[in-house]
Amino acid sequence: MAITRRQKEVIDFLSSFTQKNGYSPSYEEIASGLGLSSLATVHKHITNLQNKGLLQRAHNRSRSIDVLPARSGKKAPTVSPAGPHRRRQARRSNRKRREHLLSDIIGNRExxxxxxxxxxxxxxxxxxxxxxxxxxxxxxxxxxxxxxxxxxxxxxxxxxxxxxxxxxxxxxxxxxxxxxxxxxxxxxxxxxxxxxxxxx
CATH class of the missing domain: 2.10.109.10 (Umud Fragment, subunit A)
Known part of the structure; x- marks a missing residue:
């Protein structure tokens, strides 16, 4: 499964932070740790990784992002650049991603x-x-x-x-x-x- 370089950095940060502190980081801590200025960008990366089956989380508790172990018989994710064909794929699925992102941000909250x-x-x-x-x-x-x-x-x-x-x-x-x-x-x-x- 291919992931972007930034997504790999997100996974590595989550794993390192959780191992060090015993709990998963907040979105603010992820943004700070990776030098990201927008929480919406953090949400986007987390959602994409969740959709790829590499993360799981619960909406009803804080600090609920967990890195999933690699599944048996499947290759580890690889980092690939976003070339022209991937940019075309991104444009085609833009609407779906926006809907996922909005749903993920809101969850069951008011x-x-x-x-x-x-x-x-x-x-x-x-x-x-x-x-x-x-x-x-x-x-x-x-x-x-x-x-x-x-x-x-x-x-x-x-x-x-x-x-x-x-x-x-x-x-x-x-x-x-x-x-x-x-x-x-x-x-x-x-x-x-x-x-x-x-x-x-």
Whole structure:
């Protein structure tokens, strides 16, 4: 079975991380470990590897990505470049992959889409006009990208950090300063699962 070089790197990272820590990495940790800036890219690689029978995961628990052992009598996956014939195959199956990706991101969770306005998250490759898929939740972990209401009215998309009794909402744009607000004044609406971009 042929896999791309990046997919091989994903498998190697998953195996190494799980062996070292005793649990599988989050999508954020995979992105950080492989130098990927988009969680949607991580989802795409994981989904493709799952479809090839090399990974398995459960939607109802976190850190649920498991590398499957090689099946008896089958060759180990090989890395192959994406030549012209593979690019044609990719174009033909584009719609199917998008449907798989969207289904995989959402799973059984309550998700809504939000159009991005402004460039406060541009260093995460989230720019004005993009749509973010947001899982509705009232809690978040340190460093997660969230949608928050400040003082019940001003919605913002930022990375989330607790600093004592204050919340720091950190933009991913070196030209912008973080927002600080008392924890009681910040209401988390959800955390970002992925980014959708429409090309005209």
């Amino acid at each position: 998700v809504f889409a939000l159009e991005v306005r402004g460039d406060s998250m541009r260093d995460e490759h989230i720019v004005s006009g993009d749509y973010v898929l947001v899982e509705r939740t009232r809690t978040a972990r340190e460093g997660e990208i969230i949608v928050a209401l400040i003082d019940g009215s001003d919605a913002t998309l930022k990375r989330f950090y607790r600093e004592g009794s204050m919340i720091r909402l950190q933009p991913s744009n070196t030209e912008m300063s973080p927002i600080y607000a008392p924890a009681a004044n910040v209401s988390i609406q959800g955390k970002v699962l992925g980014v959708l971009r429409k090309y005209a």
